[in-house]
Amino acid sequence: MASVNSLGRRKSSVARVILSDGNGDIKVNGVEGKEYFPITMQQFKLMQPFKLTDTEGKYDVTIRVDGGGITGQVEAVRLGIARALVKLDPEHKPKLKAEDLMTRNPREVERKKFGRKKARKRYQFSKR
Secondary structure, eight states, rough: OOOEEEEETTTTEEEEEEEEESSSSSTTEEEEEHHHHHHHHHHHHHHHHHHHOOOOOTEEEEEEESSSSSHHHHHHHHHHHHHHHHHHHHHGGGHHHHHTTTOOOOOOOOOOOTTSSSSSOOOOOOOO
8 A cells, every 4th residue: 555645624724644554653744743732622522533443653644734723623633533544444424424524513712793892792782
């Protein structure tokens, strides 16, 4: 196997994931995965697809991620890794789908409307 490419998105983050045979090295934008995502919950989300499919330490992952915040980025990476694992072995799909890792979360930030403070928040109404 050479390598498998896949794409993950969440909010305004886009992650391009390249999965290749190796010993479990994860590089995110040229930095070690645990260094780029230092919080424990983010590291759990990063490793979740591998733990569910029992493929921890079998693949090297190279990730280019940009846009959005850190949570959107880690969830985009998680979706990209899950899609890449399914490309490698379609039998992984039911396990990942059961944990909702194969679904792209469609929620985006609603735009601000004119005459309002935010997307839906209105200015305070004064009767008198």
